Amino acid sequence: MPQRHPQPGAGVSEGNSVGTAATAVPLDVLIVGAGPAGLSMAGRLHHLQSTSSYIVLEREEPGAAWRSRYDRLHLHTVRQISALPYWGFPAGTPTFVSAKVLADYYSAYAQRLRVRSHTTVTAARFDAAAKLWNVTAVNGRPWQYCLSPSPSPSSSPSPSL
Numbered sequence: 001m002p003q004r005h006p007q008p009g010a011g012v013s014e015g016n017s018v019g020t021a022a023t024a025v026p027l028d029v030l031i032v033g034a035g036p037a038g039l040s041m042a043g044r045l046h047h048l049q050s051t052s053s054y055i056v057l058e059r060e061e062p063g064a065a066w067r068s069r070y071d072r073l074h075l076h077t078v079r080q081i082s083a084l085p086y087w088g089f090p091a092g093t094p095t096f097v098s099a100k101v102l103a104d105y106y107s108a109y110a111q112r113l114r115v116r117s118h119t120t121v122t123a124a125r126f127d128a129a130a131k132l133w134n135v136t137a138v139n140g141r142p143w144q145y146c147l148s149p150s151p152s153p154s155s156s157p158s159p160s161l
């Protein structure tokens, strides 16, 4: 049986065997996409230090979309409201953040979290009998993840948060 709660980093790197094509990895939270929304959610889960297991599956590299933009592109929103939770932009970052700095920031942010890059979610189906979501992702080979729609009370974050 795969472990119920992967340790930090588990399932992130190639060769880290927490799941196989034949074995579903059980998770409490699966986040599709390491854009700012997915990274923010993962950052908050990390910060809660709950026992909830989570993983972020990203089809590219975090920040990749910003590396392919034109050189002079800068955010039009100021740095203070463009940062993700808990880990802001590096000191000295200008008020209007360039696409390159933003890409580096998202990349660095993702490295603190359980993000698996180059992994595309291809299907998500709810098994009503088993009361589980079954998610298929591809990273050179297929991976299976299963999630309960309502995490067990022992793995739920504090209701006060």
Ligand SMILES: Cc1cc2nc3c(=O)[nH]c(=O)nc-3n(C[C@H](O)[C@H](O)[C@H](O)COP(=O)(O)OP(=O)(O)OC[C@H]3O[C@@H](n4cnc5c(N)ncnc54)[C@H](O)[C@@H]3O)c2cc1C
Residues within 6 Å of the ligand: 032, 033, 034, 035, 036, 037, 038, 057, 058, 059, 060, 065, 074, 075, 076, 077, 082, 119, 120, 121, 122
């Ligand atoms: C040129 C430009 C300038 C912008 N400037 C600003 C600005 O100044 N201020 C501002 O607030 N907003 C700005 N925005 C908008 C901002 O970028 C978006 O609101 C924001 O990126 C949305 O974040 P998201 O995480 O919801 O989605 P996305 O950023 O689209 O991230 C989704 C992620 O999911 C991944 N993904 C999708 N499908 C799958 C799959 N099946 N399996 C695995 N991974 C998958 C994608 O690769 C992607 O990394 C700008 C957008 C553009 C294009």
